[in-house]
Amino acid sequence: MSISVSISHQIGKFALDADFSIEEPGITALFGPSGSGKTTIINIIAGLTRPRRGRVQLGDRVLFDHARSINLAIRKRRVGYVFQDARLFPHMSVHDNLYYGAKRNRLKLAASDQQDIIEMLGIHKLLHRQPNNLSGGEKQRVALGRALLANPDVLLLDEPLSALDQARKEEILPYFESLRDQRKLPILYVSHAIDEVARLADQMVVIDNGKTLANGSVFDMLGRTDLAPLAGQFDTGTVLPARVASRDPKAQVSFLDCAGQRIVVPYLGHAINTPVRLHIRARDVMIARTPPAGISANNVIPVTIIRMAGSNNDTLDISLAFGHDLDAIHTGPASDRPSIHARITSWSANRLNLGLHQKVFAVIKSVTVNGHLREQ
């Protein structure tokens, strides 16, 4: 099911111009700072907000077309919406909340599918509870279940984790991961938290000040240093696919293979060969001219400088391709060779006399490994 959005809208002085399309299932993050118009975009898809002009299409159904005066009623759009604040119906049990949409839909899921969703979300034990005595995390899981049981064509998630503390987030994230991997459903995930996006999203639409700036795979987007000025939250970094190569429970480390490069991370429970996703933030990468000895950082990777750009006066964003061989300098966005980003001060760059195509070493202070990666 593809989604294409091309709309313009005006709220007071704020102008929204969104133009993007999503062809693949999986999670697409709508990423941008607060107030950039992300929520308005999904409200327009859901029909809660009517744009001034444009067109919204879901699969072969036109949900909105200004030119043809089409504006499908919210309840006929078949969108599953999970709100920031859950919005469970307070006077109904969890069970009645879950089946509210399912009862009203003609295209019902099979009973076994409904059971699977309830099991997947781990809410089968909550069915007879009232929403007011659920925890925040449980409420969001029920809200997610309620949207899924209505058998929507697209799932819209409006910062579903933002009202939760870190522990509750960790409790819910795995459910989103299994949702992404098990259901063939396009999911639009609004977020301003880069770690959530890096962990969950396959595709990413970057929005700032009402404009869609870029869109593409999360691996490409997160590495783009030109998007870095986009608020402080856009913590430039790199997301790389890798596999668990070996592990040593005694030493509490796992060894990952990322395009032939060995990367050491704190011990992971994952079995050998499990695909994982690495998130390396640019500010956690140091650059050394010679391989440093006697340092605590576990990962020292030979790399070649392929790009240097000043993000502002005092810092430099440097792109580094893996390897010291001659081909490394030809690493581009389309190549298979992984590259990572380092953010260092201009002063250090001058001191080290860094230049394009120079062979250096990337010292990685920390690597975040995010769950398991979807099998491509």
Add this chain to the structure above:
Amino acid sequence: MITLTPAEIDALLLSLRISGVAVACALPLAVLTATALALGRFPGRFILDACVHLPLILPPVVMGYLLLIGFGTRAPLGAWLYETFDIRFVFSWTGAALASAIVSFPFQVRAIRLSLENVNHGLYQAAESLGAGPIDRFFSLTLPLAWPGIIAGAITAFAASLGEFGAIITFVSNIPGETRTLPLAIYTAIQTPGGELAAARLAALSIGLAFTGLLLSELAMRRIRKRNAS
């Protein structure tokens, strides 16, 4: 245990019946009006709002007088009702119920409207995205969530109509066993030489009734609030 005289029992039962019928008949209309005022956006909303509140500010005697002109057997509307449906309001307990219903109507509408306005609008959006149409949403969300207000409105209106005097005595007079409710009985007792004790007993009965009503409404509200808290 103080026993009530047959006349006192008559007045008490009549009061309860008139108020009960008045509230029960006005309630659906009050819910509808409150919904229109709370959620509707239509021209003339302000005028409807003013009309609903009119009985609150008009002197009850004026209300009774207006009812008499409107529903008297010689008035066009009253005559038509009498001839077509054999419904006569003047000098009958049904007229007392009509007067009570109109006078207590604003109390119901205000309470119901307040609770409707307190329902989180986001819930309607959630319901709509799950496929619920407007009538469906009214019965599955609006009505159950507004219960506290509906109960509170009904009880306040019931209490207010128990105390109605001016409109009733003007519209349907003071007929024992037909329109002589508790306040009218108290008034009659005070007018009768040596009726002070009778008046005091009836007044005590009224106070007891009012307290019971308040207590019941508080209990009902607590239960519902507990259930609806989110």
